[in-house]
Amino acid sequence: MLHLRLIVPHGQTDIALDVLRAQPGVTHIVLLRDAAIAPPGDVVDAAVAREAVDEVVAALCALDLDHVGGITLETIDTVLSDAADRAELAAPGDGADAMVWEELLAKTGEESKPSVTFQSFLTLACVLASVGVVTNSAVTIVGAMIVGPEFGPLAAIAVGLVRRRTDLLRRAGVALGVGFPLAMLVTAGVTVLAGLAGLFDRNTVLAAHQVEFVYQVGPYSLIVALLAGAAGMLAMTSAKSAALVGVFVSVTTVPAAGYAVVAAVVGEWDRCVGSLVQLVVNMLGIVLAAAVVLLISRRRAGHDRPLRA
Incomplete structure (x- = not known):
């Protein structure tokens, strides 16, 4: 899985959360209000199955978060979580075969x-x-x-x-x-x-x-x-x-x-x-x-x- 971190301007946080909730390959969603300083905004963390990353990032970029906020991705080496296992099973395809264009x-x-x-x-x-x-x-x-x-x-x-x-x-x-x-x-x-x-x-x-x-x-x-x-x-x-x-x-x-x-x-x-x-x-x-x-x-x-x- 990949760790996704978002910096979301005030007023767009709920929309970004809806995007993450709508994707079955996303779990471990965490919201930190007013935690971001530069650029200012809310911080949203999530774990995303590799095969779902491209679709999630595309939806977030459609919100212009890559310009007005920030989108960070990094690989998670080990995840011990039933919720993460369910997210990987729910995401279409195989994580080993998934390509993340970004x-x-x-x-x-x-x-x-x-x-x-x-x-x-x-x-x-x-x-x-x-x-x-x-x-x-x-x-x-x-x-x-x-x-x-x-x-x-x-x-x-x-x-x-x-x-x-x-x-x-x-x-x-x-x-x-x-x-x-x-x-x-x-x-x-x-x-x-x-x-x-x-x-x-x-x-x-x-x-x-x-x-x-x-x-x-x-x-x-x-x-x-x-x-x-x-x-x-x-x-x-x-x-x-x-x-x-x-x-x-x-x-x-x-x-x-x-x-x-x-x-x-x-x-x-x-x-x-x-x-x-x-x-x-x-x-x-x-x-x-x-x-x-x-x-x-x-x-x-x-x-x-x-x-x-």
Whole structure:
């Protein structure tokens, strides 16, 4: 279940309470008169079954509470209550399958910001991938996959396409369009310095057979990207977020960027181009599969209400 907290302006509290009472998936309703200070108003708390959240939030947004008051949602880890059990049984569908659009928008919007933290993780992941290439270490490549934060913006692009949210598309596009070139530029500098220090040479890269999969593009490159994109979006839209780790290990995005840099530094342009193609194929496959999952989820829900900006 999710914890719902409302800040309701005076005069609209009874209407908001009627909305909550009318939804069988809502329970544990608490009213605190004049408890809100900024913005001023009453505070209403409730527990909402996950599969009922979208309908409840839509009704509350119709009251303009997201502008004149406030709507907060957060996950409840444990609920010991017969009333909560009845609410979950009364709500249509299964909570594990329910998708909360507002939650997804907030999550992808936050993870797609071109922040210093995002750029730092992406740069560290690319450098780590380059180390995996020159040391012929598949384990290090896997570590770079896990560190890389690029799935957030890719998921945001899928959400932006499905919901026609240009703000998400623009933000995620900047994060990837600026993030990868900058990370690769820093990686190139590190790689050049490592070469000058004698830590590796061209023959070392050519002998790195364990990481050849990074630049070798084939049908399975797209297949794996599609499967990973679908699994990643399912993890983000359900209560199975732990599956995201498996998604990170599956896709060859950051490793491809790191390999492209190393190959360019040593003059192996065919491998450099192959790595860049691998990067593009993986990103396109992830976005396509994630968007398809969202379209299927939206159709299964049976409605397509507009979401607030």
